[in-house]
Amino acid sequence: GAGVSQSPSNKVTEKGKDVELRCDPISGHTALYWYRQSLGQGLEFLIYFQGNSAPDKSGLPSDRFSAERTGGSVSTLTIQRTQQEDSAVYLCASSLLGTSGRTGNEQFFGPGTRLTVL
Amino acid sequence: QQQVKQSPQSLIVQKGGISIINCAYENTAFDYFPWYQQFPGKGPALLIAIRPDVSEKKEGRFTISFNKSAKQFSLHIMDSQPGDSATYFCAAKKAAGNKLTFGGGTRVLVKP
Numbered sequence: 001g002a003g004v005s006q007s008p009s010n011k012v013t014e015k016g017k018d019v020e021l022r023c024d025p026i027s028g029h030t031a032l033y034w035y036r037q038s039l040g041q042g043l044e045f046l047i048y049f050q051g052n053s054a055p056d057k058s059g060l061p062s063d064r065f066s067a068e069r070t071g072g073s074v075s076t077l078t079i080q081r082t083q084q085e086d087s088a089v090y091l092c093a094s095s096l097l098g099t100s101g102r103t104g105n106e107q108f109f110g111p112g113t114r115l116t117v118l
Numbered sequence: 119q120q121q122v123k124q125s126p127q128s129l130i131v132q133k134g135g136i137s138i139i140n141c142a143y144e145n146t147a148f149d150y151f152p153w154y155q156q157f158p159g160k161g162p163a164l165l166i167a168i169r170p171d172v173s174e175k176k177e178g179r180f181t182i183s184f185n186k187s188a189k190q191f192s193l194h195i196m197d198s199q200p201g202d203s204a205t206y207f208c209a210a211k212k213a214a215g216n217k218l219t220f221g222g223g224t225r226v227l228v229k230p
Binding site for chain 2: 033091108
């Protein structure tokens with residue numbers, strides 16, 4: 001079956017421009033996560049969506065970052081007024097369930113979007 | 119504050135040898151400990167995971183050892199193969215939480 005897909009795979013933008021990154025989770029997965037992977041910071045949690053609940057935005061580094069999930073499926077991560085320190089690989093993951101239960105919590109990652117801000 | 123500390127940062131092992139990666143955590147609220155394998159240009163892939171009610175879990179050549187009292191867990195790759203060359207991440211998640219907290223990663227190189 002299809003895994004988590006992300007687009008674009010690579011994005012080069014100029015400082016100050018806005019970018020949108022897309023994530024298609026595994027069909028049927030109710031939970032969706034965004035992480036950022038950078039050389040200096042490793043893998044960092046950004047935001048989490050679970051069903052119709054309010055998202056956990058506790059990992060977003062600034063108010064330039066926002067995300068939405070439409071129809072409980074596709075998610076878009078938007079970075080406004082990009083800065084050079086935003087350069088990283090942005091990873092999306094999904095899991096069958098959210099926090100409840102001892103099974104179904106496994107997070108499956110997409111290939112990521114490599115963002116380069118010049 | 120780094121909640122999950124991973125060592126070593128890099129590891130070179132001969133084909134057929136054992137690769138050992140260690141992680142330590144501070145927060146006793148963590149109750150789920152997965153290991154991820156990542157190849158260049160790819161996203162992390164779940165390798166094996168453990169919960170603190172067991173001390174060891176084995177899947178094929180991969181074994182997690184868990185020491186709850188020491189708040190440490192490790193990944194052993196037995197009979198290491200060149201195809202195992204990748205970056206490995208340990209992670210932890212709280213029972214009531216949703217996000218994974220990752221270790222810094224270990225780059226493993228298996229020489230033929």
